[in-house]
Amino acid sequence: MQKSENILTQKYKRVLNSGKGSRAVVILIPEQLQKFIDTLLQFRGKYISDKNEDVFAVPRSKIKWGQGDVAIRNLTKKFDLQRPDAITSNKLRKHIATVTQILSLSKEKSKQFSKFMGHTEKTHAE
Known part of the structure; x- marks a missing residue:
């Protein structure tokens, strides 16, 4: 791993999301945004069904993903x-x-x- 890649892995979280066909899409999440997502996940059980696996689910919405x-x-x-x-x-x-x-x-x-x-x-x- 190169120095620049090493720095990025320390500053960003790498997440795979489903893309077109069978290919996954990589999303790099900065540390600050990861903190917000962690807070969202901490309280989501109050508003979102456990059956909904989407991180950014909309309460009472039938839309599966944006x-x-x-x-x-x-x-x-x-x-x-x-x-x-x-x-x-x-x-x-x-x-x-x-x-x-x-x-x-x-x-x-x-x-x-x-x-x-x-x-x-x-x-x-x-």
């Missing part, structure tokens, strides 16, 4: 943005992939990053 792309779209409409259509989850993923190409990662690092993003190497390269 859709991040829809949430981003709704949030961009609430702010006074010049181009709310320019902020989408898809464009964010593409921007991250572009920035990693600028970093000129080695083949192994690029492979590792594409896996981290839940992409195949081919998708990441494109």
Whole structure:
């Protein structure tokens, strides 16, 4: 493990979430947010059924999980943005992939990053 990766593992908690198909999506949670989540989990039994495994469950809701792309779209409409259509989850993923190409990662690092993003190497390269 490289020094930078070692630092990240100390500052962030790595969580796997289900993604498209059978691939998992990695979520890095900062320490401060982890403290908030721990507090949420401590009291959730008062409001959320034990049968609901979702961390961010909505009380008395039949919605199983939220859709991040829809949430981003709704949030961009609430702010006074010049181009709310320019902020989408898809464009964010593409921007991250572009920035990693600028970093000129080695083949192994690029492979590792594409896996981290839940992409195949081919998708990441494109």
